[in-house]
Amino acid sequence: MAIDGGGADVSEAPRRVPIEPGFFTVPESPGESPRLLGSRCTSCGERFFPRRVVCAACLDDGLEDVLLGPRGTLYTFTWVHLPLFGALRADKGGYGVGQVDLEEGPRVQAVLAGEREDLSIGMVLSLELETLRREENGDEVVIFRFAPEGAAA
Numbered sequence: 001m002a003i004d005g006g007g008a009d010v011s012e013a014p015r016r017v018p019i020e021p022g023f024f025t026v027p028e029s030p031g032e033s034p035r036l037l038g039s040r041c042t043s044c045g046e047r048f049f050p051r052r053v054v055c056a057a058c059l060d061d062g063l064e065d066v067l068l069g070p071r072g073t074l075y076t077f078t079w080v081h082l083p084l085f086g087a088l089r090a091d092k093g094g095y096g097v098g099q100v101d102l103e104e105g106p107r108v109q110a111v112l113a114g115e116r117e118d119l120s121i122g123m124v125l126s127l128e129l130e131t132l133r134r135e136e137n138g139d140e141v142v143i144f145r146f147a148p149e150g151a152a153a
């Protein structure tokens with residue numbers, strides 16, 4: 001039985017697919033930042049993530065799709081020792097989950113990249129994709145997470 005290994009054809013990058021459509025973009029180029037798919041109220045200008053049909057601030061239903069991120073500020077975070085659902089990796093000492101204030105306004109909850117000592121409240125984070133698992137057809141299933149700005153990918 002052949003084992004898929006280091007000699008595999010890497011000339012074509014695997015296709016990255018979001019774990020759930022409609023929440024974030026998956027850029028063609030791995031060097032490009034993903035964005036969150038949000039809503040902006042055309043009446044009062046409030047922005048939301050995830051997308052909404054009715055504005056939570058003024059109840060207007062005139063919402064348009066906008067891209068949010070990729071940068072935000074860490075409002076608060078906690079450290080979780082449960083394995084990330086559907087992830088390739090088992091618990092390797094836990095991971096951060098934080099609330100991140102996007103530059104555009106909304107506060108979103110997300111998984112954080114980095115070790116516990118890499119994270120501090122108020123730091124600037126940027127959006128990136130994490131591969132949860134690889135499908136049999138080679139597709140990589142990805143989620144978004146926030147990583148400390150300037151951290152090595």
Ligand SMILES: [Zn+2]
Binds near residue numbers: 041045046059
């Ligand atoms: Zn509104």
